[in-house]
Amino acid sequence: MKITDIKSFVIRAGLPVSYPHPTASYVADGAIFLEIHTDEGIIGFGEPGPYGGKLEDIQKEIADLLKNIFIGKDPFQVSLLTVQLENLGIPAYGNTPRQAALAGISQALWDIVGKSVGIPVYRLINQTGEVKTKIRAYASGGMYYEHEPTELFVEEAILAKEQGYTAWKLRPQTPVTASHFERNKHPPKVDIPGMVKILEDVRLAVGSGMDLMVDLGCRLVTVDDALDFAIRVEDLDLLFIEEPIPRILVDYVQLIQRSPVPIAGGECFVSRHQFLEWLPALDILQPDCNLAGMTEAKHVLQCAQQEGKGCILHNWTNDINCAANLHLAASSVSCVMVESNTTCNPLRSHLVIEPFVPIDGFFHMNDKPGLGIEIDRDRITTQ
Template identity: 30%
Template sequence: MKITDVKTMILQAPLEQELGFSQAYFGTRTSLIVQVSTDEGISGVGESFGAGNVAYANQAIIERVLKPIVVGHDPFAVEVLWHKMYNGIRDHGQKGMPLQSISGVDVALWDIIGKTTGQPLYRLLGGKFREQIVPYAYGMLFRRVPDLEADFAREAEGLVKKGFRALKMKIGMTPADDVRLVKAVREAIGPEVRLMADANHAYTPQVAIPLGRRLEELGLYWFEEPIAPEDYEGYIEVKSALDIPIAGGECEYTRWGFRELISRRCVDIVQAELLGLGGVTEFRKVLALATTWGIPIIPHVWGSSVAVALSLHVVAALPDYPGALIPVQPLLELDTTPNPLREQVAKEPLCVEAQVARQGFVSVPEGPGLGVELDHDTIRRYQVA
């Protein structure tokens, strides 16, 4: 079996209302879908992380740099191809877009292996530790409204009514605004629902530490990306000063990047982004590192149906750590803010929110590979490049 082609599709869906986080507001949702074809008629699908116009840069890297490296090779040779791609690009970037691009191709290769062997991805990863994947609802992004506290409180209440028992909200405006927003959400949902807050690296340790103490008082489950991802020493400062678990890692890449984050104990929870860090092949190394240092992984998820399906397989295949009669279960990050690409890119939608409403958890897809066939009507409707 040989790879014959690599194609990319940038999908963009305009939003009715801009959404924001601590770094920017955005008015469109973007996904870069990767399709790898073979001479046996089987093709695999992947996706590369990278919001907005970053997708155009990743598209060029995949089509101009990576495609010539992989075409003609055996798609089952994921290790060989990963190292060929990385060696081909290392001198020009060991983090960021080059790795996001490699990730999209790598995931498509795993999908080909699954489709060729008739096996779902979780089986290729060594089996599933759990049948029921419990998601946390990621909502409460900034909006340009007069009363954001009331807006957040309403949205959080709505998510709890939909069956979610864990929520994540954005912070990172100013510490005073953050405390007001978290208080409003906490009051709306009560003390029982788990609540996490994500600052998207808006602060320095000197600001994040006193803010973290306030968040502790409000019973937060974790404090996400308090500071800049490259400031490993700062992470150690923040983590040492606070009891609240510190989460991070969505802006980290490859085993060598995660070696710093993990071996220096910068975080309590590793948020590995499979579509960024180097795909499934590299994720397995990061998982080995994380369990070696005793730090749990809860993957970061931000993308189309492809990203969600991939995460369901991976969360199912995460080992119980440290293992117990009643082990702590990893959560699925589930974005609940408007994005038609999250459900419609798959011909058979995953219906994750409907599953949560019905049963309180999401089941793992059982089809071969990722279990996702692309919906060509959706592609035609949203493709911009």
């Protein structure tokens, strides 16, 4: 089989104008997906991370560079993705729009191989039969503007519990101005006592039977700030604190040695090499197929298993990438849970036919070949 074309599409959500709460930045700015076509008529789908850079830069990487490399190649060489590129003298890692595109290509190649042999990707990755057919999901929301009432966090956590979730994650108050990328460059200060109070209120409301987590989005400044926060929330029995400080390796190495609460991170990493470097700096690894790609993330999960590290997949974008993450999680014993984005996203359930949606707090795998999804061409508008 030979690859004949790679096409990429930008999709936009069309949010209701009056929507009062923050959304993931790709809901307003647009997301991207790709198709790999083959000479046997099989089409594979992939979703590059919209956080890999400007969507037009990701599309340009595909159109100007990657398409020329992959056309004519055999999709069954999927596991050689990195090696192929390095042999061609093109560094696979270090350019984030390119990496986002490669991650999408990696998903689509696995999809094609699965479809070609008639096997779901999770059973292809792990052929021992020791796969999971249901995967624990955590509700990932708790995203409100700084001026909104803090009771909203409590109401949402209770709703998640009523929906059957056994774990819920929240974020600090979102500033009205500043995009995701600006917030990353210049993190707005977090009101630490206010944040601790919200977590205390939520714990009181949901009781002890629910796991709680907080994603600080690198918004605290120093290791001491993060330790101060961790000590203040120690008694609330949080499952983890995600990315409390900027992504500086030596700081995280210090932090996990002293923090009473486990520290999670890795959503922005693009390769197994980065995760290996960060193993001494994180308690819980959070790879995501939309930046790491399926092949690299598969190696990260194997490494986590060997090193005894917990792995909870980051999974914040749309239905194609969600499917890729779930197939990976289903194939691995080291992945204990997958994120389920519960914030408002009209793209969810519109991009693919029969998307993976958690029921009673669990994602359920199906036996369809490949990633088990098809694009809903009647319902999406691309450009």
